[in-house]
Amino acid sequence: MALFNPVADLKPFKTMWRVRVSIVRLWKQYSVAGGLTIEMVVIDPNGDKIHASVKKELVNQFDQLLEQGRTITLTNFSVNHSVDLPGRLNGFTPVGFRQVLDGSLNPDFLIDLIGHVVEVSHVEMISVNGKDTIIKRYKLHLVVFDNTGTSKFILFDHLARKLLNQPCIELTGPLAEKDPYLLPLALLNLIGKTYLFKIEILRENFIYKHDTFKVNKIMTDLDVISEFVSPNPLKGSLMLMSEGSSQQRDPSDLTPAKRRGGPDVNLDEEPYLNSVTKSGITTRIKKEKHDKSG
Template structure:
């Protein structure tokens, strides 16, 4: 581990990274680093994930596969600066994209990671989206976002069962310049959030949620945590926090500054999320539309995120849901199947 970048070595801006060449090298800091647990219940984690940022503010997602976690996890910490080179690059896909970059980095066995001490990156790790934009402008829910607001309410802990396993949920409400929005937390996040509320000054507290997932449901936009990537901070020392609190205090009478008790409605079913969020056509409507088609004909309907749904007599794809779930009409049968 070297303390200085290689002399005379040319480093690339993160914003320039693509698949046009193999040799890339960046100087960047992990602004978020987390380990994804095994989905099969095994002790070994599934992967290590990072969000890297360079001195110009460019951000890109990076992944370390299971077999290489032992090699890179001891070398990297959030907030420190590293020279990283000899990594793979691929297009960024999926429903949980941590940056707007069109590509992502994959660490390989040959990837080099060197600590850099004399090139600090003194930039905010957050890219805050105003709650008004989240609520009114229908942002792409594939991308995780950073938000900031005043805590105005929270629910009690709720236990529920999903796929035979017990889980926990709680919800908070935040406000930013007159716009209020709920954010749901699941699993280990519940104890973390309730612990921070119990331990800190929760009255007019500034809340920062880093890498939150946008959840449109039944005409309402809310937020929730995304696996292990999301981070919630109470009264952090970040730019804009004090001015946000001051505007809130000026806009509300003291009586209105008391925290609301939010009802906890429990889990949202997969079928409700799939049908309400992504498409308004019923199965009967699709069948009627197909009835007038000849076997060689097909039709398509625009779907969000620049996708289309194509239909024909033999096999009609209805929609792609929150987790890549698909619905198919096969004669009179409707099947839902997950991407794995």
């Protein structure tokens, strides 16, 4: 088997070359002088790259054989002097994974890794010393209500920590394993408290009518919350409640943040309250005739 020449050894004025390279970039271009040509950037096993061109006379012959990402063998080709570019080009310099792991590379340079995403998950698997470590992620489901009704919110780990003043992972333990329906004390302490939530209405909520909304921000400052608490039934902060609670509350026991809205109005019976109606309440005016005195 004949040996392959490294890209670094290629020189002009010789055509008896034999290289094995991979095509990292391939495109076609047209110019008045050269016509339609195939342009490539190829790389050899040593990581050395070179630009290669297929002239217009040979495009039809090699067009079906050349493909980006394919490894090919090139023989009997000519090498020309490269022309300096007007500016500096930045690109990737691939290295082997073994060189990254054994620490043989220069530690003063940063190494970028190019990979293919095969899965997205909240559970992260990390291999350390040949062992897999699972990092658990948690989310918190809340049932909240204000003076307009109830809703369901979901908080992810970083926001739940602000609400609980501790990581969610600390809420798990032997108690949660024995009885998963028994809430930890930190969650029970949230029931009845008032907070200000900024939520995100996602595509699932708008199109598929999902009734659980993602929380983007939480405000626990009482001064800020008090600015949003209003007797207006369309405004107000949200209060946490235990899920499944169905006890009736006396209206006199409700705080301004919990006050219910006014009675429902049937728009069919009161057409002037319909938002589609252009005109408001109309009043008939009786016209009287006055005789002019002579």
